[in-house]
Amino acid sequence: MIPVTKPFLPPIEEYEQFVRDIWKRNWLTNNGPLVNELELNLKDYLDVKHLLYVTNGTIAIQLAIKALGLKGQIITTPFSYVATTSSIVWEGCEPVFVDIDPLTCNLDPNRIEEAISPNTTAILATHVYGNPCMVEEIEYIAKRRNLKVIYDGAHAFGVKYNGQSIQNYGDITTCSFHSTKLFHTVEGGSVVTKDPDLLKRMAYLRNFGHDGPDRFASLGINGKNSEFHAAMGLVNLKYVDQIIENRKELCQHYDEFLQQVNGVRPMVREYVRYNYAYYPVIFDTEQLAMKVFDSLNKNWIYPRRYFYPTLETLPYINTKGHCKNASSIASRVLCLPLFDTLTKEEIDMICRIVLRVQNN
16 A cells, blocks of 8 residues: 555654653653754754744644734635634634635735735735745735735745745744654644744743743643654654655656656746655646546555645635635645655556556
8 A cells, every 4th residue: 555645753762762761851741851952953953033842733823823813804725724724713713715826836926915805914825735835925915914924834844945944934934743744743833933022922822821830921722742742853853854855856756757647746936945745746637637546546556635625615614616726726636645665666656557547
């Protein structure tokens, strides 16, 4: 069986050493030393000013919305994982969907202005498949219209744009460290900001609002993470560059084999250091995509329709059906298997099946 992804696991001995130290300290959670060490190491690796390690990428988005005090409408993308939209609704705001650029699969900044209303307070855009949004255009609009900007960077770990971390853009950028991501802590996530006041606010929010053992500065939730998760992150961080380089090589192998496929790959713009988080192919038709999907499944190979259906179709969303680019791409896209231990021979087999289906 070849799944769409497999978690990277480091040498078990390296993780066990951290676990033995946790046992000696008997400090399992509540802002332990490994959590603090991971935050410092991530700040250094990502070259960001302020970062908090949190429970997961969904909590990260919810903390960002709460810390910015957002109300009313938030402009967002219909082409993302459900957490991007569900977090908006969970925090009592209304998602307003704007269609995507069909070349990049990201929120189209040319369509944002027409969606802004007196109730709009923010833009929440996803770096889809780790491909950076048009951040300058989005932030120009936000500044001119006095809107906050959150970037869902769940896929964008290690990505750079114009020589700096993509996580440095926006008021807050969130990330996911779920086990399916190229850098993971089994479960986890982060919030990044340049604003020290926002950092302080999110630090309170992450820890029930505690300002000391018996004082509370604000409303809060349990957004903390454990020493065991941080330990996995500390070990995995040593291997990230190697993981990205390996995935790059695997993607290039896919590219060579699939030059004749009836489909396209999302466009990655200039000045981007990409992380090769996914290998999406947008087939010419939904019929071809589903024939490929079914044929791969029959051979115990499991691509994913990532993201299908669009978030406009969620049962708790009122506005539906007007983002034509997103709907079209969602129906035609398949993410092919991509993970650290995938072999080139397995890629050859996948590609032969894809081309055989297309040519029959």
